[in-house]
Amino acid sequence: MSLAAAPLVRDWLGVEGDRAVIRTGKVDFGQRITTALLRIACEELTLPPDRIRVAPVRTGAAPDEGITSGSNSVEQSGHALRCATATAREAAAALAAQELGLDPARLTLADGVFAAPGGANRIDLLPLIARLNPALAVNASAPASPRRAHDAPLAPRGLRAMVEGRYAFLQDLDMPGMWHARVVRPPHALARLKSLDPEAVTAVEETGQRVIRDGSFLAVAGPAEWPVLRASLRLARGCDWDLGEGLPEGSPFDRLDTDPAISLPVAPGGKPEKGSLPPPLDSFTHRLRVERPNTLHGSLGPSAALTVWEEDVLRITTHSQGIYPLRDSIADSLGLDPDTVEITHHPAAGCYGHNGADDAAFEAALVARALPGTPILLKWAREDEHAWEPAAPAMAIDLAARVKGGQITGWSGEARGDTHRGRPRPGPDRAGPQRLLANRFRIDPMAPYSGQPNMNRHGGLHRNLDPIYDFASRRLVKHLVPDGPIRSSALRCLGAVANVWAIESLVDQIAGETLQDPIAFRLAHLDDPRAITVLEGLRDSLGPAPEGRGIAYAQYKNAQTRCAIAVDLTVTDHAELRLDRIAIVADAGRIVDEDGLRAQLEGGALQGASWALYEEVRWDRDGMLTRDWDSYPVIRFDNIPEIAITLIDRPEDPSVGAGEASPPPTVAAIANAVHAATGLRLTRMPFTPDALQKAALEA
Amino acid sequence: MGAGPALVSLTLNINGTDRVVDSDPDTPLIFVLRDELGLKGAKLGCGLEQCGCCAVLADGEVALSCATPAAVFEGKEIVTIEGIGARAMGAAVQDAFVAASAAQCGYCTAGLVVAVTGLLETNPAPTRDETAEALTPHLCRCGSHPRVFRAVEIAAAATDR
Numbered sequence: 001m002s003l004a005a006a007p008l009v010r011d012w013l014g015v016e017g018d019r020a021v022i023r024t025g026k027v028d029f030g031q032r033i034t035t036a037l038l039r040i041a042c043e044e045l046t047l048p049p050d051r052i053r054v055a056p057v058r059t060g061a062a063p064d065e066g067i068t069s070g071s072n073s074v075e076q077s078g079h080a081l082r083c084a085t086a087t088a089r090e091a092a093a094a095l096a097a098q099e100l101g102l103d104p105a106r107l108t109l110a111d112g113v114f115a116a117p118g119g120a121n122r123i124d125l126l127p128l129i130a131r132l133n134p135a136l137a138v139n140a141s142a143p144a145s146p147r148r149a150h151d152a153p154l155a156p157r158g159l160r161a162m163v164e165g166r167y168a169f170l171q172d173l174d175m176p177g178m179w180h181a182r183v184v185r186p187p188h189a190l191a192r193l194k195s196l197d198p199e200a201v202t203a204v205e206e207t208g209q210r211v212i213r214d215g216s217f218l219a220v221a222g223p224a225e226w227p228v229l230r231a232s233l234r235l236a237r238g239c240d241w242d243l244g245e246g247l248p249e250g251s252p253f254d255r256l257d258t259d260p261a262i263s264l265p266v267a268p269g270g271k272p273e274k275g276s277l278p279p280p281l282d283s284f285t286h287r288l289r290v291e292r293p294n295t296l297h298g299s300l301g302p303s304a305a306l307t308v309w310e311e312d313v314l315r316i317t318t319h320s321q322g323i324y325p326l327r328d329s330i331a332d333s334l335g336l337d338p339d340t341v342e343i344t345h346h347p348a349a350g351c352y353g354h355n356g357a358d359d360a361a362f363e364a365a366l367v368a369r370a371l372p373g374t375p376i377l378l379k380w381a382r383e384d385e386h387a388w389e390p391a392a393p394a395m396a397i398d399l400a401a402r403v404k405g406g407q408i409t410g411w412s413g414e415a416r417g418d419t420h421r422g423r424p425r426p427g428p429d430r431a432g433p434q435r436l437l438a439n440r441f442r443i444d445p446m447a448p449y450s451g452q453p454n455m456n457r458h459g460g461l462h463r464n465l466d467p468i469y470d471f472a473s474r475r476l477v478k479h480l481v482p483d484g485p486i487r488s489s490a491l492r493c494l495g496a497v498a499n500v501w502a503i504e505s506l507v508d509q510i511a512g513e514t515l516q517d518p519i520a521f522r523l524a525h526l527d528d529p530r531a532i533t534v535l536e537g538l539r540d541s542l543g544p545a546p547e548g549r550g551i552a553y554a555q556y557k558n559a560q561t562r563c564a565i566a567v568d569l570t571v572t573d574h575a576e577l578r579l580d581r582i583a584i585v586a587d588a589g590r591i592v593d594e595d596g597l598r599a600q601l602e603g604g605a606l607q608g609a610s611w612a613l614y615e616e617v618r619w620d621r622d623g624m625l626t627r628d629w630d631s632y633p634v635i636r637f638d639n640i641p642e643i644a645i646t647l648i649d650r651p652e653d654p655s656v657g658a659g660e661a662s663p664p665p666t667v668a669a670i671a672n673a674v675h676a677a678t679g680l681r682l683t684r685m686p687f688t689p690d691a692l693q694k695a696a697l698e699a
Numbered sequence: 700m701g702a703g704p705a706l707v708s709l710t711l712n713i714n715g716t717d718r719v720v721d722s723d724p725d726t727p728l729i730f731v732l733r734d735e736l737g738l739k740g741a742k743l744g745c746g747l748e749q750c751g752c753c754a755v756l757a758d759g760e761v762a763l764s765c766a767t768p769a770a771v772f773e774g775k776e777i778v779t780i781e782g783i784g785a786r787a788m789g790a791a792v793q794d795a796f797v798a799a800s801a802a803q804c805g806y807c808t809a810g811l812v813v814a815v816t817g818l819l820e821t822n823p824a825p826t827r828d829e830t831a832e833a834l835t836p837h838l839c840r841c842g843s844h845p846r847v848f849r850a851v852e853i854a855a856a857a858t859d860r
């Protein structure tokens with residue numbers, strides 16, 4: 001996909017003096033894709049990292065790789081870059097051989113220098129690459145360089161600067177004459193600004209700040225951040241909002257069964273189809289329903305954007321994960337030619353999916369339009385991020401299984417939920433602008449985007465709905481229930497969290513009831529040798545089982561990293577879950593950046609644990625109730641388990657994404673550990689003390 | 700400029716130097732650091748004293764700078780992440796964070812380096828539980844916690860005399 005949009009070597013690789021410049025359309029938000037790409041280029045070009053520069057990710061210059069998501073970056077950008085650099089190396093070798101009058105096969109390449117046998121004749125690689133035909137196309141089967149054995153690990157980009165406080169996040173940028181901006185938010189998404197007290201506006205503007213209003217979109221800008229923040233509070237007191245009927249109340253799960261849904265069969269293999277639904281599973285012996293509430297990305301740094309409206313170009317610096325789709329959506333919203341909107345990515349706090357970044361970029365553009373020539377750094381407040389970022393949709397999974405002779409012989413899985421596709425990107429009915437928050441409030445408000453089913457293999461709700469096990473028959477259905485009470489979009493792992501949790505809970509339950517060891521039971525339903533190695537590796541790495549041990553296995557999208565997890569936990573007298581230990585065994589194919597891979601698996605497991613134990617978005621008719629870290633708690637240092645990771649390197653197999661591999665099986669293993677410790681099968685996240693006590697009373 | 704709040708003159712001792720700023724007396728310290736003094740190492744994560752991104756040392760104690768007015772810090776010795784490396788312990792903690800790769804996105808990192816320095820200066824060999832307790836005011840959303848625990852061990856070992 002990446003190569004189709006950017007087929008030439010020079011789309012990916014250039015030369016600048018004695019350094020190579022590599023280009024990517026994927027952005028780094030702490031998952032270390034830049035480090036992985038750098039490592040690939042180092043391997044292919046035999047250059048040290050300080051002789052390779054990663055170009056800024058900017059529209060017009062970077063290859064258009066859509067959105068950085070789905071753990072696809074190593075497979076897409078990494079693959080494209082590996083092929084591009086390998087193509088360049090081979091073509092440069094041919095040039096070098098020509099100059100030396102030798103057969104290219106006799107040249108060796110080390111430290112960026114070709115050498116003839118004996119080492120007498122030497123030619124630098126980079127000047128040769130600079131001379132390559134600009135029309136040279138990437139050879140998608142160019143041979144990867146044999147890797148070098150003693151590569152020192154690459155430090156993550158910017159680590160030294162981070163520990164010294166010198167690393168500039170987007171929120172830290174500054175420009176001459178720059179102003180700060182904040183948005184004044186309505187009480188909830190259905191409220192409209194009836195009137196704004198002119199005295200409030202005067203009070204703010206008298207201090208040299210500016211009030212920007214477009215319908216119910218209200219913002220304030222000024223030269224310094226704290227006064228702007230205070231002005232936003234002053235303005236908020238001057239707003240009279242029409243609250244309408246308020247937000248729809250009631251259980252977010254009940255509506256998934258009763259509201260109109262788009263229901264589609266999903267073929268084994270994970271691809272939705274148009275057509276009639278398969279008949280229900282007959283004579284099932286087990287069933288289970290699990291419910292996952294809306295959860296937040298909860299980036300530690302609230303979203304921000306730096307924008308300047310220059311005479312003929314709107315320049316936006318953003319931490320969005322999709323600079324091209326965002327550019328097109330903003331251009332469409334403002335009636336601009338996309339070529340006059342230039343978007344550059346700059347790192348901010350880790351984002352884990354579609355958070356407030358895109359919305360902040362558009363809001364900054366609205367403010368900048370009112371103040372042409374003045375750079376605007378617009379920041380969301382903590383409350384904005386919690387209450388207004390697009391959340392992961394609430395989901396309900398209904399499973400049924402038929403067990404015969406201790407084996408699962410029939411399976412039914414149905415996933416329900418709202419859309420994961422809230423990212424602004426062009427589509428029918430101006431779907432790009434529809435998915436930018438501020439467009440709901442401007443003078444000609446747009447209706448919010450109504451989700452359309454994702455038809456991709458393992459796309460959204462149905463990601464990992466198809467069990468990885470070889471159950472003889474399986475029927476799978478997805479029910480997209482659009483137009484939910486709160487805006488939803490993509491959050492790390494999409495539907496895989498709820499689906500894997502559900503599958504691994506029911507598998508665990510059946511293993512228990514048929515008195516089979518949970519690992520042996522899973523092994524009996526797997527024929528993929530790599531899956532078997534991973535699970536056997538987990539079994540062999542574990543010490544004697546404590547009371548609360550849970551096991552889970554999943555392969556992300558049934559195609560990427562294979563990941564087996566054991567969680568050991570204790571239930572306190574106050575029904576709190578104490579995480580003692582998490583063991584992870586993973587196979588991500590050929591390992592590119594080992595430390596980065598470990599960090600992703602470890603960080604993913606902790607984020608999964610946080611969802612499982614603590615996280616739930618709540619609201620009532622007056623607005624969101626979860627507006628900060630007290631009302632929406634997440635995991636903290638007081639409940640961090642010991643984590644042991646075993647990696648299985650497969651140098652001959654392609655590298656696959658790993659950033660989303662560990663959270664789903666971690667959630668499932670925690671649920672199974674709770675069952676092992678208490679006999680309670682929790683079917684609604686989060687697993688709070690209240691939830692445990694309630695389950696105990698109902699048991 | 701019209702009727703903004705009256706400014707007062709404050710003297711703040713930051714990283715060993717007295718700095719005089721004119722500030723609205725309600726301004727939380729972090730805005731003085733970031734916007735008036737250009738010290739952007741402390742991050743604004745919540746402004747509610749819930750996440751630890753904005754931590755500094757005040758007279759050697761870990762303090763959150765996002766909600767308490769700068770005026771309250773007058774007369775105290777403030778050390779920010781920019782000055783922490785000038786302390787032996789701070790430099791050791793920074794090295795340990797690098798050795799342990801104890802950051803993903805890094806947004807929490809500056810606050811954590813300050814907090815770990817404050818911890819080890821008062822308790823040079825903390826138990827894991829003591830470290831956990833000291834760092835519980837700090838959030839990391841990327842899950843770098845295990846590496847932060849390792850960094851604390853590395854720094855404690857390196858400064859153990």
Ligand code: FES
Nearest residue numbers: 744745750751765
């Ligand atoms: S920014 Fe100060 S604690 Fe969050």
Ligand code: FES
Nearest residue numbers: 803805839840841
């Ligand atoms: S490393 Fe991202 S919040 Fe800690």
